[in-house]
Structure formats: C-alpha cells, structure tokens
Amino acid sequence: MNDTQKSVLNSLQQQPTHNTTTELAAALGLSRSVTSHYLNQLAAVHKVHKSGGRPVRWSLPEATAPQPDQADPFAYFIGAKGSLHKAIKQCAAAVMYPPNGLGVIITGNSGVGKSYLAQTIVDYARYKGTIAADAPYVVLNCADYANNPELLSSLLFGYVRGAYTGAEKDKEGLLHQADGGYLFLDEIHRLSSENQEKLFSFIDSGFYYRMGDNQTAIHSDVHLLCATTEDPQKVLLTTFRRRSPFA
Template sequence: MSAEDRVLTLIRDQGGPQTTQMVAAQLHLSRSVTSHYLNRLADQGLLVKNDERPVQWRLATNETAEQQTDGFRQFVGATGSLRDIIDQCTAAVHYPPNGLNILITGDSGVGKSFLAQQIYEYAQANKVIEADAPYIVLNCADYANNPELLSSILFGYVRGAYTGAETDHDGLLAQADGGYLFLDEVHRLSSENQEKLFTFMDTSRFFRMGENQQSRHATVRLIFATTEDPEQVMLGTFRRRIAVTVHLPNFSARPVDERLTLLTALFHQEAKVLQRPVVVTGAVLSILVHCRHQGNIGYLKNWIRRGCASGFKDQAKQPVIRLTAHDFGLTGQKTLDNWTDITIEPTAAVQQQTTDTLDQAWQHFTTAVAGMKAPADWEYQSLMTQLQTMVPSVPAWEAAHPLHGPHAYWFHSILQQQFGLAVDATLESLLFALYRRRMVLPAAQRADWGAAIRHHYPRAAHVAAAFYQHLEALTPASQESLQACLTLLLHDYVDETIQLKGMMIAHGERTATSIQAVV
C-alpha cells in the first residue's frame, strides 16, 4: 500500500479517534509527512478532524455513525455493547429504495419491541419516512389458533369473503403503507401466512381475502421479532427474505454499567409516578443488577414496581421513599461488593457527563504510549508519572457513582488486604474513573506495549491481573488497557528484585487473611 493508504487503513482499523502523533508513531513516519497525508484524506472527504488540541482524526463514516446512534439515545447500550446491532438497524433503515426487513431475536423481556419502536422513530427523525408515517404493531400469538382470522387482519378482506364479512376491509399492510409494520412473535404465523407474506416482501403486492383478480400495492417496512430459533420455526423461503437479523442478549449478559443504567431508568419511571425522590439501597442494587431471571428487563420492571408499591405503602407520608431489601422480598439474601445507595429524583433525567480534562489527559497519555516501541526504564517511569498526574483531573462526582462501591471494595480486598500493598487511595479514584469511562488504548499498544509492561514488571502484573479478575469487565479492550496501566502504577509498591519464593497456606477470612497480608 501507499503511505496514504496505510494512514487510512490504520485509522479504519483502530476505530476510535487518532492524533497525528499516534498515527506517525505507529507507521514510523515523520509527523509532518503524516499530517500531509491526513489533510489530503480529509480534503477527499475520507477523514474528519475535530477542533480540539491535539487535533484528532477519524473516518468520515464514523461521524455519520455517531449521528445515527443519536436516534437511539434512549436505547441503553446503543453506543456500547449493542453498537453493532444499532449500526445494522440504521443501515437497514437507509438502504434504498425502501429499506431492508429486520428480524429481532432474543428471549422474552430483552427489549425487542422497544428496539422496533426506536427503529421507527429513528426513520422518522432522519426523514427516511414521513413524519406522520404509520407504525402498526401486531402480536401474532394473539391469533395463533385462528390463522384465517390472522390472514384477514394482515391482508384485509372483501365483502362476502367469509360469513360475517359484510363490507370490504383494509388489512394492516394497507394501513401501514408508507410506514412500519411490526409483527411480534412472528414464529406463530402459519406456513400459509408466511408464504403470503414473503410474496408481498418480493413484490409489494398482495390480495385481500376473497379477492383473486385485482392485487393491491403497499410500501411497508417490516420488522419481525421472535423468542425462538428462526431456523426451527420459520420457513426457509421466508427467512431468506429477511436481510438483517439481530440478536438482543439477556439482561445478565450485558455489561454491568448498562445493567445499572437500565435499573436506574426503571426506578426513574416509578419515581415520576410517586412524584418524590426514591433512595435505592446498595443491598437492593447489588441483587437486582445480578438478576438472571428468564423474564429479563420485563420481569425486573414488574419486580421494581412491586417493590416501590411496598415502600410507598409504608412511607406514604415521607418526603423520600427509601427502598430496602424488605420491600423486594430479599431479606436474608447475600449482597455483593459493597454497593452504595443511589437517589433517583423524579424531575431530573439521568444525565451523561460530557468530555472533561480527564478525557483530554488520557488522550495525551495514549499519544505518549504510541510513541514508545521498546521503552527504557526512565520512559516507564515517565509514563507512570503521567498517569499519576491525572489524579487531580478526576471530578468529585465520580466517587458518587454506584459502580464505585464494588470497585473500591475489590481494590481494598485484593491490593491492600490480599497482597498487603499500601497503595495510595487516590489511585483507586483514578482507576475507577478510567474504568467507568471504558478508557482504551489503541489495539497495537494493548498488544505490544501491554506485553512489554507485563514482561518488565511481572509481579506487579500478577497483582493487577488478580484485581481485574474480580472486577466485571465493561469491555475486554478497556479491561486489558487498564490492567497494563495498573501494572505500571504498582511499580512503586512491588519489589521486582526479591529472589525468595515460597508458599503459604492458611484458612479463613479474618486471622489467616491478616497473616497473609503481613507476609
């Protein structure tokens, strides 16, 4: 490849924004030459740059993708674990001339209906369909035992088509013309109705029941949803007409920060109903966030509503409703990781924090890392100092975040108790802020620089690995990046030169653990 193509390929492979220095270091080019190619690619419309310092470059298509996900702001995970799913859905919406059909799979209560609604609203917001375009929902399970009735509802019927059909009647396909038709539990469609529907998907034409001569036309975008395996319950000819299939994971399979955001949103709905603040105790959060019920978010919504009803009954005259394990029937259950209480205000929506000086400091750090191939000891020390200087940039509100409780708990339990390290508590606040923000090093640095760090400081790396094994990963890339950073920060606390090796075996969580920490 030419140097210009190499620059473009690198930025495409990295995914996130890159500074000129980061690109130059990874491609072994001078900064001036790299800047020249970056500006040429921007002139061609292939790259865009921001107005910050240092300037960061990204693919022009990434800019479009960010604008697309704006239409899914209410869909938790749209910019996180479900980003690929949202990208597929937005691509299906924009595909000419009338979009692509979408099948959403997943267990009950994972948010299939909500995603379908968000797809429709996104199409409206982006003027792909008219502002008043219809959105019609049909649950096929409601008519699974009467396929002829379901056929008449979908396709319509003419007078005399069956006993009781006294007038012509348009079906849902005609009513959804120009908009979206969402068919939930689509696996309950009979084979005959699947055949009729895939004929419509091919031709945009259909016959009403009792009508054999004159077909009718409608432009309808179709979204389907099922809890079953499509391979087992849908005709192959029907499945092949659906170009995009996405799968929504269970609640327990989502990253812990997304699970927490979902719970917060559900509690916020109830706080608005009760019209007063709601305090959710850490014990309740700890159990709910690790819920593995097959009903998923739908089950949690009802559970939270029952818990809020119980708390309101006992505290109806209180200015703040405090929800405890008793309100949710959780008395006696073991709680986890020292979760902290949260307060949900009924009038204040959950706010996402904007970019601040810590984000900028991290970008400077990644630039410094990108410029090092085989660092000397003084360069490792320089990077460690650069990480330490980020501590004052950590905003005070980070400590109030519910995820901080588990992070601080494991930091104390693993680093300070298990390994007996007197690590400065301010470093925990920094590590948590980087963890919550899912900070990540570019792929090349995670592999090469991370391996060099582990080789240079093997004992510190062992301690860092033990800590992050207990902490739930938000993304694998972020966890890998932060493990390398913690290894670097532990250099001042772990003596890598001690030759003595031994094994200690002790039992118990109090005396034995204390002995272990002393040793």
C-alpha cells in the same frame, strides 16, 4: 462559514456526548490539529462553547443545541456503544438500505426490549427522513391469533365481502393501514407457514391480495419489523428469513 466548519458543527450536533477534539476529529476523518483549528474559529464567533477543563470539550450554545426529538434515536439506546453496537448498526443499515430499506427480524428472550428496539428503528427512520414524520406505525402480536390463521390473514391482508361467513363488507387490512410506514409483527413465529408465504410474496413484489379476491393486486409501501423469542432458523421459512437481517 466554510464547508469544513459546517462539517465540524454538524458532527457536534450529531454526537453531542462524544465531544472532545480527538473524538470529533476521528468522526470527521481530520487531524486533531485541523479539527482544533476550526473548533476555535467557531468558538470565536460563538457558534460553539469551549470548556475550561481537560480534555477540552465542545458543545453547542443552548439556543442551537438539538432537541431530543431531533437527535439520533440510537444514540440514546442502552448498549448502542457496547454489547448491542453491531445489532444497532445492522438496524440502521436496514433502514437506509436502498432503495426502500429492508425489514428486520429482532430476536431475543421475553422482556429484553424487542418492542422498544422496533419503536426506536421507526424513530430512526423518521429522523433520517426515509419515512414521513407522521407515517403510521402499526403493531400486531401474532400470538393473539395463532389459533385462527384465517382471522390473522384477514387482519393482515384485509378481505372482501363474502370472503367468509360474517364478512358482510369489504375491510382493509394492516398492510393498508401501515402504508408509507412500518408494520411490527411481534411473535412472528406464531404466523402459519401459509401466511409466511403470503407475507413473503408481498415483501418480494410490494403487492398483496385481500381474502376472497385473487384478482385485484393491491400495492402498499410498508416496512416490516418482526420479533421472535424462537430460533428463526427453526420457525421461519427460508424464503422469509432471507429477506430480513437479524438483530
């Protein structure tokens, strides 16, 4: 199998629902006639199946068809080809942005699917291999602790013994738990300005400090996802917003 045949086959694997000759040619950047030529070659050796209708549609034999967990998660996201096309492209670009990706701030009213989009972003990162298949995905709703910013800070960054009354032993925070994966902070607008600043410092440097210890910097490779029902321009600090695209 030559390189062009492999490219044609790979394109069909990546977009199994856009499988006419014209659609595959557009995806590959080849002419329709050239694409048809290679598809017919692959069909002759039973690498692809050719439908008998019009327009002709191509598919993989059942044994080689990608399983759902092997396919692009965004391909099945409602609106990915329509109203959410731009947002999905931004999310995909954020995952792949060199060298380690970008965080994403997801905006929208309650119930529109912000948490589902966050999960899909993580699935896409696993699909693309930017994080390990078993990388952690940790979720925190900031609204649950909005009235206690110190407790929220201790949850995020961890603390050392004696950091506050009741801190009887060292404890790691969510930034440690999510190391190598994603941390999703829902209702991010409920995060205090001080905690936003601390989180920005972590985004900027990759290091953070546990409560009660300003001397020992801890490194963590965490990708941040945030969601809010509010206008980010009004509720998030400029330093925090500028590091994350909106979706």
